[in-house]
Amino acid sequence: MPEVREASAEQARFLAELIDHGLILPSGVPGVYGHSAEFEDVRLRLEALLTRAAVENGAERLRFPPLLPRRHFEQSGYLSSFPHLAGTVYAFEGGEHDAEAQAERASRREDWDEFQQMTDLTLLPAACYPVYPAIAARGALPAGGVFVEAGGSWVFRHEPSHDPARRQMFRQHELVRIGDPEVVAGWHDEWAQRGLELLRRLGLEAELDNASDPFFGRRGRMLATSQRDQALKLEILAPIAGSEPTALASFNQHRDHFTAAYGIALAGGGVAHSACVGFGHERIVLALLGAHGLDPSRWPALAREALWRS
Amino acid sequence: MPEVREASAEQARFLAELIDHGLILPSGVPGVYGHSAEFEDVRLRLEALLTRAAVENGAERLRFPPLLPRRHFEQSGYLSSFPHLAGTVYAFEGGEHDAEAQAERASRREDWDEFQQMTDLTLLPAACYPVYPAIAARGALPAGGVFVEAGGSWVFRHEPSHDPARRQMFRQHELVRIGDPEVVAGWHDEWAQRGLELLRRLGLEAELDNASDPFFGRRGRMLATSQRDQALKLEILAPIAGSEPTALASFNQHRDHFTAAYGIALAGGGVAHSACVGFGHERIVLALLGAHGLDPSRWPALAREALWRS
Numbered sequence: 232m233p234e235v236r237e238a239s240a241e242q243a244r245f246l247a248e249l250i251d252h253g254l255i256l257p258s259g260v261p262g263v264y265g266h267s268a269e270f271e272d273v274r275l276r277l278e279a280l281l282t283r284a285a286v287e288n289g290a291e292r293l294r295f296p297p298l299l300p301r302r303h304f305e306q307s308g309y310l311s312s313f314p315h316l317a318g319t320v321y322a323f324e325g326g327e328h329d330a331e332a333q334a335e336r337a338s339r340r341e342d343w344d345e346f347q348q349m350t351d352l353t354l355l356p357a358a359c360y361p362v363y364p365a366i367a368a369r370g371a372l373p374a375g376g377v378f379v380e381a382g383g384s385w386v387f388r389h390e391p392s393h394d395p396a397r398r399q400m401f402r403q404h405e406l407v408r409i410g411d412p413e414v415v416a417g418w419h420d421e422w423a424q425r426g427l428e429l430l431r432r433l434g435l436e437a438e439l440d441n442a443s444d445p446f447f448g449r450r451g452r453m454l455a456t457s458q459r460d461q462a463l464k465l466e467i468l469a470p471i472a473g474s475e476p477t478a479l480a481s482f483n484q485h486r487d488h489f490t491a492a493y494g495i496a497l498a499g500g501g502v503a504h505s506a507c508v509g510f511g512h513e514r515i516v517l518a519l520l521g522a523h524g525l526d527p528s529r530w531p532a533l534a535r536e537a538l539w540r541s
Numbered sequence: 542m543p544e545v546r547e548a549s550a551e552q553a554r555f556l557a558e559l560i561d562h563g564l565i566l567p568s569g570v571p572g573v574y575g576h577s578a579e580f581e582d583v584r585l586r587l588e589a590l591l592t593r594a595a596v597e598n599g600a601e602r603l604r605f606p607p608l609l610p611r612r613h614f615e616q617s618g619y620l621s622s623f624p625h626l627a628g629t630v631y632a633f634e635g636g637e638h639d640a641e642a643q644a645e646r647a648s649r650r651e652d653w654d655e656f657q658q659m660t661d662l663t664l665l666p667a668a669c670y671p672v673y674p675a676i677a678a679r680g681a682l683p684a685g686g687v688f689v690e691a692g693g694s695w696v697f698r699h700e701p702s703h704d705p706a707r708r709q710m711f712r713q714h715e716l717v718r719i720g721d722p723e724v725v726a727g728w729h730d731e732w733a734q735r736g737l738e739l740l741r742r743l744g745l746e747a748e749l750d751n752a753s754d755p756f757f758g759r760r761g762r763m764l765a766t767s768q769r770d771q772a773l774k775l776e777i778l779a780p781i782a783g784s785e786p787t788a789l790a791s792f793n794q795h796r797d798h799f800t801a802a803y804g805i806a807l808a809g810g811g812v813a814h815s816a817c818v819g820f821g822h823e824r825i826v827l828a829l830l831g832a833h834g835l836d837p838s839r840w841p842a843l844a845r846e847a848l849w850r851s
Contacts, residue, residue, distance in 0.1 A: 233634060256603065256675050260610045260661055265675055268602035271692075292578035293566065296710040297607050297695055300570045302650075310644040310653075314633045319657050320664065321631050322699040323624045324543060327758040334620040340612075342659075343620075347629050349654040350699065351570055352709070354630065365566050365575055382581075385607055385695060389632040389660065399662070400606040448637040 233315070235261050236392035241473030245521065246395040252525050261391040262399035273516045273527050274402070276538040278383045281404050281510055284429060290380035290406060295361040297354060297385035303364050304353040306492050312454065315447050318354035318387040321347040354387035358405035359507040366409060367493040374498050376410020378418070383512050395517060396471045402512035409495060412504040416484065419506040423465050423482045426508065430479060434534040435469045435518050442466035442481065471518045479518055480510045543625070545571050546702035551783030555831065556705040562835050571701040572709035583826045583837050584712070586848040588693045591714050591820055594739060600690035600716060605671040607664060607695035613674050614663040616802050622756050622764065628664035628697040631657040664697035668715035669817040676719060677803040684808050686720020688728070693822050705827060706781045712822035719805060722814040726794065729816040733775050733792045736818060740789060744844040745779045745828050752776035752791065781828045789828055790820045 238246065249255040256265030266274070286292065298320065304310075309317060323333065323346055333346040355361070362379050366372070383402040391399060408418040423439055430437040442464045443455035458464055463484045468476035483506060490496070490503040497503045523530040548556065559565040566575030576584070596602065608630065614620075619627060633643060633656055643656040665671070672689050676682070693712040701709060718728040733749055740747040752774045753765035768774055773794045778786035793816060800806070800813040807813050833840040 233632075256605075257678075258610050258671065259612060259674070263606060263608055263610065263662065265603055265605040265671060268604075271602070271604045292581070293575055294578075294581045295566075295575045296573060298573055298697075298710050300568050300573065302569060305647045305650065308644075308648075310640075310647045314635075314640040314643055317633060318660070318662075319631045319654075320697075321629045321657075321659070322543075323627060325624075327760075330620075330624040330757055333624060334618075337615045337620050338618075340615060344629075344659040347631075347659065349631070349652075349657065350628070352573065352628075361568065361575060364569070368567075387608075387630075400608050447640055450637075 233389065233391060236390065236394065236397065238393035238395075239473055239475065242394045242396070245472035246393065248525065249395060249520070254520070254525065255395065260399070261393050262397060264395075264398070269527060270516060273519065273538065274383075274512050277512060277515055278404060280429070280538060282380060282382065284425065285378075285380035285406050288378070290378045292380050292382065293362065293365065294382050295355070295358070295365075295384055297387070298352045299355050299360050301349075301351045301353050303360065304356070307360060308488070308492060309356050309360075312444070312446050312451065313356065316388045316390060316445070317356055318389055320350045320352040320354065322350050324348050355384060356386060356388075358384035358386055358403040358509060359407045362405075362407045363409075363489045363493040363495065363505070367495045371496055371498050371500070372410060372503055376408065376414060376497075376503065379407045381405045381407065396477050396514050398513055404510040404512055406508040407505065408507070409490065409503055409505045411497060412486075412502070415504040415506045419482055419484050419508075422508045423467075426467055426480050426482070426510070430467055430469065430515070432533065432537050433515075433519060434531050435479070435515075435522055437467050437469045437479065438476070439465055439467055442478065469518050471514065471521050477514060477518070478511070479514050480508065482506070482508050543699065543701060546700065546704065546707065548703035548705075549783055549785065552704045552706070555782035556703065558835065559705060559830070564830070564835065565705065570709070571703050572707060574705075574708070579837060580826060583829065583848065584693070584822050587822060587825055588714060590739070590848060592690060592692065594735065595688075595690035595716050598688070600688045602690050602692065603672065603675065604692050605665070605668075605675075605694055607697070608662045609665050609670050611659075611661045611663050613670065614666070617670060618798070618802060619666050622754070622761065623666065625757050626698045626700060626755070627666055628699055630660045630662040630664065632660050634658050665694060666696060666698075668694035668696055668713040668819060669717045672715075672717045673719075673799045673803040673805065673815070677805045681806055681808050681810070682720060682813055686718065686724060686807075686813065689717045691715045691717065706787050706824050708823055714820040714822055716818040717815065718817070719800065719813055719815045721807060722796075722812070725814040725816045729792055729794050729818075732818045733777075736777055736790050736792070736820070740777055740779065740825070742843065742847045743825075743829060744841050745789070745825075745832055747777050747779045747789065748786070749775055749777055752788065779828050781824065781831050787824060787828070788821070789824050790818065792816070792818050
């Protein structure tokens with residue numbers, strides 16, 4: 232088991248308050264939580280707000296389950312960059328004898344992993360991953376490319392933590408743009424501004440900043456430096472518990488990484504680029520609860536209006 | 542890999558039509574699909590209808606992620622009954638050398654399972670499973686017991702099939718009642734009738750019938766017979782593709798199975814029972830598409846009114 236990240240004093244206090252008010256239900260595993268109706272109602276309003284913003288700007292809505300075919304996962308190159316964060320699905324393939332031994336071991340809390348085998352499925356590492364193969368399956372891109380809104384998808388990160396904002400399983404709301412390199416770069420910048428305005432309208436002290444991904448190992452540190460140097464990743468940060476800011480949304484230019492991996496080309500045959508925008512539902516709800524208090528019915532009028540206006 | 546179940550000719554034709562109309566996006570793995578906005582809109586209206594029915598009848602809404610702590614999974618006894626359907630989560634715990642070897646193997650489509658280890662998480666086997674430990678954590682039941690509505694949760698069943706109605710990952714909308722044995726039995730019967738009326742109001746040729754779970758192996762056949770003899774499981778069935786009916790909802794009395802496993806007792810200390818009701822979102826949407834046609838805007842007025850009335 233990986234080490235569980237400790238929470239800061241403020242994060243630990245905030246988690247205790249959220250549990251005490253029944254907004255968060257601990258499962259016994261750090262970073263895996265249930266939610267009350269109050270928490271979920273805010274999250275659903277946020278999801279509707281983000282979907283509306285995307286559709287008004289021309290997005291096509293597609294929805295995907297929390298699992299990705301292992302074949303697509305292998306093609307994506309995720310294991311080279313983030314092996315420590317990935318989750319794979321295993322299952323039982325044996326007969327009656329093994330089934331009995333497995334159940335017996337599990338009931339005694341002894342190891343039963345020898346009975347499990349890798350399946351052809353992995354957990355979704357990011358909400359945009361199923362979009363690329365789905366678009367590739369349509370053939371060459373239409374003129375103007377595509378803009379897909381994938382809703383609030385469940386994604387997995389194997390990084391247990393006592394910080395309530397660092398989950399192992401959480402909802403990532405992704406928008407994906409694929410097309411001409413210049414169009415994609417312009418879309419990326421436009422959405423970074425739109426995202427910033429949207430989160431500030433909710434009353435959050437949000438700031439845009441250069442960022443890098445948590446790449447694995449020594450090679451990862453070089454990748455992170457190069458990503459920063461080329462300004463390929465932006466994040467919107469805001470305080471959640473205490474003054475240390477947390478990323479609520481990220482804006483990523485992939486150049487031809489995914490289009491090459493899945494064979495997506497421009498209508499005329501040229502190289503297509505992709506970019507994605509991801510909003511963390513739970514983190515934004517937590518930032519709102521931290522900024523405006525634990526009772527959403529008493530939040531400032533502007534924040535309530537932005538969320539509940541339709 | 543388990544054998545993939547073949548579809549009937551009608552099921553295969555229906556799946557092809559759904560894909561052709563863009564309602565379903567194949568992922569390459571049987572039983573794992575994306576959905577279009579049209580499909581998802583019907584599903585969301587169905588979810589709202591079911592949630593409203595539960596809340597109007599006194600349910601408390603709680604929401605849970607698609608993963609269950611392995612400890613709770615082991616306590617539940619699921620591995621004794623359904624080892625063939627369960628999914629467990631594995632992850633990488635190694636250093637740089639292993640990470641490189643793993644990525645290299647994966648990129649060549651060779652086996653890389655030796656680098657993965659069992660985590661403390663499993664996929665959710667049924668949407669009611671997180672409810673019991675969450676209620677147990679509150680202490681003794683309040684007078685009258687509890688009624689929880691867990692929304693449309695993602696659940697996993699390792700049974701690949703080319704029937705579009707048999708998914709590996711799908712949304713199960715569960716209601717759970719825990720309390721006095723007689724109250725729980727009455728609630729179970731009441732919801733079987735309410736579920737039947739609700740699905741008939743949508744224009745489905747729904748019928749209630751005795752049923753049994755797909756228990757594993759030889760011992761499983763005995764368990765299924767005993768379950769039927771005691772009428773512990775009911776299902777609502779309706780045709781989806783062809784005349785063979787498919788279960789759209791199930792109604793399950795657990796007696797003291799879960800309350801004993803998680804230590805849930807009545808306020809006075811007596812034995813509590815539990816029951817759950819599960820509606821299969823995708824199956825109900827598919828039954829509606831099969832019965833009323835692939836364009837929801839042209840469905841019969843009564844079905845549209847029931848779904849879009851609020």
